Amino acid sequence: MTDRISKEDVAHVADLARLNLTEEELEAFTGQLADVLDHAADLAALDLVDVEPMTNPLPMRNVLRPDVVGETSDRAEVLACAPSVEDEQFRVPPVLGESP
Amino acid sequence: MSIPEGATARVLASEIRSGARSARTVLEEHLVAIDAREGEINAFNLVLVNEARAAADAVDIRVAAGEDPGPLAGVPVALKDNMCTRGVPTTCSSRILEGWRPPYDATVVERLVAAGAVVVGKTNLDEFAMGSSTENSAFGVTRNPLDPTKVPGGSSGGSAAAVAAGFTPLALGSDTGGSIRQPAALCGVVGVKPTYGAVSRYGLVAFASSLDQIGPFSRTVADSALMLEVIGGHDRRDSTSIPEPAPDLSSVLDHGVEGLRVGIIEELSGDGLEGIADDVQARLHEAVAALEAAGATVASTSVPSTVYGLSAYYVVAPAEASSNLARYDGVRFGLRVDALNAGDMNTATRTAGFGDEVKRRIMLGTYALSAGYYDAYYGKSQKVRTLILEDFARAYEEFDLLLSPTAPTTAFPIGEKTADPMTMYLNDVCTIPSNLAGHPSMSVPFGVGEDGMPIGVQVLAPAFGEPTMFRAAKVLEAAAPDGHPAVGGTMVGSPTGVRHE
Numbered sequence: 001m002t003d004r005i006s007k008e009d010v011a012h013v014a015d016l017a018r019l020n021l022t023e024e025e026l027e028a029f030t031g032q033l034a035d036v037l038d039h040a041a042d043l044a045a046l047d048l049v050d051v052e053p054m055t056n057p058l059p060m061r062n063v064l065r066p067d068v069v070g071e072t073s074d075r076a077e078v079l080a081c082a083p084s085v086e087d088e089q090f091r092v093p094p095v096l097g098e099s100p
Numbered sequence: 101m102s103i104p105e106g107a108t109a110r111v112l113a114s115e116i117r118s119g120a121r122s123a124r125t126v127l128e129e130h131l132v133a134i135d136a137r138e139g140e141i142n143a144f145n146l147v148l149v150n151e152a153r154a155a156a157d158a159v160d161i162r163v164a165a166g167e168d169p170g171p172l173a174g175v176p177v178a179l180k181d182n183m184c185t186r187g188v189p190t191t192c193s194s195r196i197l198e199g200w201r202p203p204y205d206a207t208v209v210e211r212l213v214a215a216g217a218v219v220v221g222k223t224n225l226d227e228f229a230m231g232s233s234t235e236n237s238a239f240g241v242t243r244n245p246l247d248p249t250k251v252p253g254g255s256s257g258g259s260a261a262a263v264a265a266g267f268t269p270l271a272l273g274s275d276t277g278g279s280i281r282q283p284a285a286l287c288g289v290v291g292v293k294p295t296y297g298a299v300s301r302y303g304l305v306a307f308a309s310s311l312d313q314i315g316p317f318s319r320t321v322a323d324s325a326l327m328l329e330v331i332g333g334h335d336r337r338d339s340t341s342i343p344e345p346a347p348d349l350s351s352v353l354d355h356g357v358e359g360l361r362v363g364i365i366e367e368l369s370g371d372g373l374e375g376i377a378d379d380v381q382a383r384l385h386e387a388v389a390a391l392e393a394a395g396a397t398v399a400s401t402s403v404p405s406t407v408y409g410l411s412a413y414y415v416v417a418p419a420e421a422s423s424n425l426a427r428y429d430g431v432r433f434g435l436r437v438d439a440l441n442a443g444d445m446n447t448a449t450r451t452a453g454f455g456d457e458v459k460r461r462i463m464l465g466t467y468a469l470s471a472g473y474y475d476a477y478y479g480k481s482q483k484v485r486t487l488i489l490e491d492f493a494r495a496y497e498e499f500d501l502l503l504s505p506t507a508p509t510t511a512f513p514i515g516e517k518t519a520d521p522m523t524m525y526l527n528d529v530c531t532i533p534s535n536l537a538g539h540p541s542m543s544v545p546f547g548v549g550e551d552g553m554p555i556g557v558q559v560l561a562p563a564f565g566e567p568t569m570f571r572a573a574k575v576l577e578a579a580a581p582d583g584h585p586a587v588g589g590t591m592v593g594s595p596t597g598v599r600h601e
Contacts, residue, residue, distance in 0.1 A: 020447055032522075
């Protein structure tokens, strides 16, 4: 199917998933992920060209509701869950640049 | 005080509804059982003593006023701690949800409470339901009540242990690849994964959305049927919820299996699969004999693509998890580890908040979805799901139900499989195909293994086949070799925690 997953691959994937790994973790995870992917290699032998992928166990259908106002979450209650808020908004560190 | 023999949810609810016993008395008995052994078992992340007392008293007031509090009147229930409870911490056994109190109840919680149930606590799980042993938890390991050196299975190990230990007669779990059925088997209780969409997932913290399903744990088949009738049925807040009422299970429970055709899945039953222990196979053969004695015809059958189930699952589930768990970014709820900019804050929060197994699956899923690998892994796995569904459909032309072991072995020692994730994943080999197909299946306790620990038999049915599935489960329960390992006073309160034969 593909080459065995490398440490560089795992480092890249960790970066995409917003995870920091120590050198030791990188080493351990690489071996473990490779074991799982090796197991999944039996899929490579299957000829599935004419098989439709299944995205959901049940037949897909449109789910609509009457266009009327219903119950909604309370803003204050939702904001109270957040680590930091200001003026009824979620507060985060700077997205561009760094905080001084 | 100990839990009286026969303290099933049905018996308790009927006694409480008739005023023969108070909900408060029943609750206090269960709190005593919890007090006696929770320190050792660690089934709960949180026991809601005051809230439960208030709820039980409210039930008693309604009974005194001549009202009917509902089919679960005063029955203590435990909830897996990945189901949202308004104002009550919901952790998924993860540090990343530290301090979070959901602003709403899951639909299943609303329905249980509306039926008169008393929520006693939130149970431990493998973090975000990822695991088969309840060892991957920020709240410590849960121990098997029948032998505390062994795992209870997972990921709903806390719920299975709570029911097996007599802490509550009923509990809810969630099942993505076997997380209800495998711990039920390992703890000697009944565990049900309903048809996908039969129970609302609104308020269930998402792991793999095309596979997740909530279901009951109980000590008897009839109690699981009752609980499923209460929690099932359409919910407009879950777009995958089946737009039908919950099926009536109670009235068909005793219809037997006369004339039913039951197929043993060769690929999952031992002769076709390495790693199924001899004692597990032996119990399965006895279960077959019991069904035949009750008038069913049983034959072996092949569901060939189930051999690819494990591989497909460990691509699909991590892929969906990597997407679902992207929401834990330190912005809207739970843990935040501060940093100088938002991106670094996201990374620092996720790195500190997730445990190793969750990180492993997020990375596996991210990899399987990444450019260049999508077709080879995710695309192929989705096609394998179609093959499995087609193979099941063929099998169900000839058979009403299918049968397999629930788990390959009895409960294994704590720590035995934590170092090798792939060995741990193999625990789910028999349970995964039902999730991939969206079909219902359940584990029924059926005797014990050479080590004296419980063994479960899995009954599988096609979509919406719960009524027939429960009939077979009821027959198996009545025929189980050693009776029911977790029922009665022999085990609860036993100082050693070892089951008396």
